[in-house]
Amino acid sequence: MIANLGFLTIALTLLVALYGAVAAAYGAINKRPGLVESARRAMVLTFPLISLAAIAIITLLVSGQYQIGYVASVTSEAMPAYLKVTALWGGQEGSLVFWSWLMAGFATAASLRRWDRDREFLPWVIFVTMVTLAFFLSLVVFFENPFARLWQAADGGQLTAMFQPAGALPLTPADGRGLNPLLRHPGMIIHPPMLYLGFVSFVIPYAFAMAALVTGRSDDRWIRLTRRWTLIAWLFLSLGLILGGRWAYDVLGWGGYWGWDPVEIAAFMPWLTGTAFLHSVMVQEKRGMLKHWNMALIIMTYALVIFGTFLTRSGVLSSVHSFAQSAIGPMFFGFISVTFLVSLALLISRWRSFRGDNELHSFFSRESLFLLNNLLFMGILVVCFWGVIFPLISELVAGQKVTVGPAFYERATGPLWAGLLLLMGIAPLSAYGRSSARNLGRSLWKPAAFSLLVPLAALAAGLRLWSAIAGFWLIGLAVLVTLYEFWRGALARHRLHEESLPKALWNLAGRNRRRYGGYVIHLGVVVMAIGIIGIELFQSETQGTLAQGEQLTLGPYVMTYESLAEFNTPDDRQVARAVVSVYRDGRHVGDLYPRRDYYFLAEQPMTIPGVRSTLEDDFYVLLVGWEPIAAEGATFKVYRNPLVNFVWLGGLVFILGTAVAAWPAADSAAERRRLEASRAAMAGA
Amino acid sequence: MISLRRRWLGALLCVGFLLTAWVTGARAQGGGPTDDEVNRIAKGLYCPVCENVPLDVCPTQACIQWRALIHEKLAAGWSEQEIKDYFVDQYGDRVLATPPARGLNWLIYLLPPAAILAGAGVLVGVHRSWRRADSGPPTETVGASQDPYVKRMEAELLARRSGGADAGEEG
Numbered sequence: 001m002i003a004n005l006g007f008l009t010i011a012l013t014l015l016v017a018l019y020g021a022v023a024a025a026y027g028a029i030n031k032r033p034g035l036v037e038s039a040r041r042a043m044v045l046t047f048p049l050i051s052l053a054a055i056a057i058i059t060l061l062v063s064g065q066y067q068i069g070y071v072a073s074v075t076s077e078a079m080p081a082y083l084k085v086t087a088l089w090g091g092q093e094g095s096l097v098f099w100s101w102l103m104a105g106f107a108t109a110a111s112l113r114r115w116d117r118d119r120e121f122l123p124w125v126i127f128v129t130m131v132t133l134a135f136f137l138s139l140v141v142f143f144e145n146p147f148a149r150l151w152q153a154a155d156g157g158q159l160t161a162m163f164q165p166a167g168a169l170p171l172t173p174a175d176g177r178g179l180n181p182l183l184r185h186p187g188m189i190i191h192p193p194m195l196y197l198g199f200v201s202f203v204i205p206y207a208f209a210m211a212a213l214v215t216g217r218s219d220d221r222w223i224r225l226t227r228r229w230t231l232i233a234w235l236f237l238s239l240g241l242i243l244g245g246r247w248a249y250d251v252l253g254w255g256g257y258w259g260w261d262p263v264e265i266a267a268f269m270p271w272l273t274g275t276a277f278l279h280s281v282m283v284q285e286k287r288g289m290l291k292h293w294n295m296a297l298i299i300m301t302y303a304l305v306i307f308g309t310f311l312t313r314s315g316v317l318s319s320v321h322s323f324a325q326s327a328i329g330p331m332f333f334g335f336i337s338v339t340f341l342v343s344l345a346l347l348i349s350r351w352r353s354f355r356g357d358n359e360l361h362s363f364f365s366r367e368s369l370f371l372l373n374n375l376l377f378m379g380i381l382v383v384c385f386w387g388v389i390f391p392l393i394s395e396l397v398a399g400q401k402v403t404v405g406p407a408f409y410e411r412a413t414g415p416l417w418a419g420l421l422l423l424m425g426i427a428p429l430s431a432y433g434r435s436s437a438r439n440l441g442r443s444l445w446k447p448a449a450f451s452l453l454v455p456l457a458a459l460a461a462g463l464r465l466w467s468a469i470a471g472f473w474l475i476g477l478a479v480l481v482t483l484y485e486f487w488r489g490a491l492a493r494h495r496l497h498e499e500s501l502p503k504a505l506w507n508l509a510g511r512n513r514r515r516y517g518g519y520v521i522h523l524g525v526v527v528m529a530i531g532i533i534g535i536e537l538f539q540s541e542t543q544g545t546l547a548q549g550e551q552l553t554l555g556p557y558v559m560t561y562e563s564l565a566e567f568n569t570p571d572d573r574q575v576a577r578a579v580v581s582v583y584r585d586g587r588h589v590g591d592l593y594p595r596r597d598y599y600f601l602a603e604q605p606m607t608i609p610g611v612r613s614t615l616e617d618d619f620y621v622l623l624v625g626w627e628p629i630a631a632e633g634a635t636f637k638v639y640r641n642p643l644v645n646f647v648w649l650g651g652l653v654f655i656l657g658t659a660v661a662a663w664p665a666a667d668s669a670a671e672r673r674r675l676e677a678s679r680a681a682m683a684g685a
Numbered sequence: 686m687i688s689l690r691r692r693w694l695g696a697l698l699c700v701g702f703l704l705t706a707w708v709t710g711a712r713a714q715g716g717g718p719t720d721d722e723v724n725r726i727a728k729g730l731y732c733p734v735c736e737n738v739p740l741d742v743c744p745t746q747a748c749i750q751w752r753a754l755i756h757e758k759l760a761a762g763w764s765e766q767e768i769k770d771y772f773v774d775q776y777g778d779r780v781l782a783t784p785p786a787r788g789l790n791w792l793i794y795l796l797p798p799a800a801i802l803a804g805a806g807v808l809v810g811v812h813r814s815w816r817r818a819d820s821g822p823p824t825e826t827v828g829a830s831q832d833p834y835v836k837r838m839e840a841e842l843l844a845r846r847s848g849g850a851d852a853g854e855e856g
Contacts, residue, residue, distance in 0.1 A: 254742035359815040405782035492838035543720035
């Protein structure tokens, strides 16, 4: 009953979304505002409808309706209730519904804004969002139905279908297979929703961009309208990436947080174009330039959002052949191709009217440096995109599978990241318009000179790795310039308004949240960069088999193997848990409990590290193997990860900065109130 | 049914762990290659049957056996390159952490720098064409803040010091 209702609701939402798209376009072309309003209402209706479908899936998951194929594949009796709820995005079918749910939510939120000044955008925003929603819903209805039931075919085989196939009998397993053990970590419970929120919310600025192209409105209105959407999308995407890194560090058991895996890169690519977009839109707002480029960037971001979902959902990553066998792979491919080509065709058709109002006057102007920043982000994107698709091309063209591992990405993107750090140290001091090298040099020389203290200190401390010294210097420069900007503004307020320095700083940031939020983001990035340099360039590791009481040494750490216990848990795991004592410079600093969990139902092992964390480094211990009979010898792999916690600390600062930048300005609220008051006065007159 | 499967899996686990213990135990008895030497080579190889998992951190039984094989080859005096060549012969280029620079694989190394250089070329070209059209003098004040609000505050402070105009705060 619930399954039928859920499926019916999903199918109805698909029809409503299709109606919304068609009515909006037809109403706009034939100038029938009533039809556009009807389309808007259809868009608003999609959210409650699909919410019902999502609630239906959650009900089935929580109540253990194992006759439903999806429920049987992602839940089991032993799972706690909260994990059963999060199983909504634990598998293919549910995650597509979840994607659509978020999409409908964002589309509804966009439709409820005040459209008085931008009425011409409305039908096209509805069209783009509803077409996107209809695409995902059609995947759910026709290919990946989470409400499909299990059936026993006449030949004894097992089938999954919504309605009873001829000759088949209903099948209800006693228990489900359970959620993938890797997804049972708190980081992984929050990570997919964050990524999806980031993905989905980027559809809104894209929809406004397309609306601007269709209507030919070439001013920066679409950018101003979507500024906050873009920042929120970027915030969620960043949060998703950071949480994903933390999950990998805690659960995957390889001593790191980022392995340049294609799935990671799939989520990273829209972040790259989104970051480039966030910088280049400022040039359009300030100088009326880069209109074509901003359009191209948001088109690329949308295409990469769908491409990222395609990569992770089509099976193309395991092999191009599994892509061909996948039902949804070709659908995704077709949708990305059509939307990308149509968007490009629209952009080309409006090329003349979207010419910039100004031109570049200097290599050292702020807009030039932003363009250089965009070039570096695009360079990193090319490396990532090419690294992900090259194995597929190689398999398709030469029939040869190849692996593109971290070494390729790190070597290729390392100098580009360094270039971005350098720009973070220079660009805040550059001016828009005609800015000469001499003027920029005069603003820059003092912080640049001070920043040289950093490499000198590193050399004095005995550091001889040139790449690390250069990295720390760039970090020093970016930090000094950013703090100088804060200091200068706060000092001016302090002197002018006689405010205390902290209050002056607070008020300064409040007046221009985007600028100062952006600077906080820069500080977050440099703090993260400290951690990245630490783990990438100074990570050390060793492995050894120890009898009880024996020791393993790594750097200043000595680890003693104390004991090992094996036991089964009620949630169907076999756990092997070791106890090791950790000493640093001869002093006992704590005990760690590295363990190996084996999930019987999923037939999957998980290696959970024991970690001693300090700001200086992490001592990260993995239980690799042990002798199960005598329980006397165990093999441990041990990593020392210097400065790695700066990655998470920087991530927090980064997220804080994005929240500051995205926070609505008090001024605009006051301005809105003034506007409303004047409107009311005019209406009264 | 499940308990039979558990026993079977338990037996498999035992075999795997005994194998690990045998490999690592050989080191403990002295003379043989260390785990770190094995891992150094395994780090440059990928599990031939998993998706994107380096061999040194892969927890599957198959990978434990491949690491044991590396240990065996090292003990037999093979060099790192000989071991990598052996794995490539057995499982193809996909076991290498990066594609070998030959044939079609050159594209992976050449395309990104070519694209970045092309982008830089376009950027320089746009600059040159636009700068030719305009050659006005620099307009910004040396050392001025780039925040218009701070700029105004600093100007007001300057005016106050010189007893000048009373400029009001404005956002």
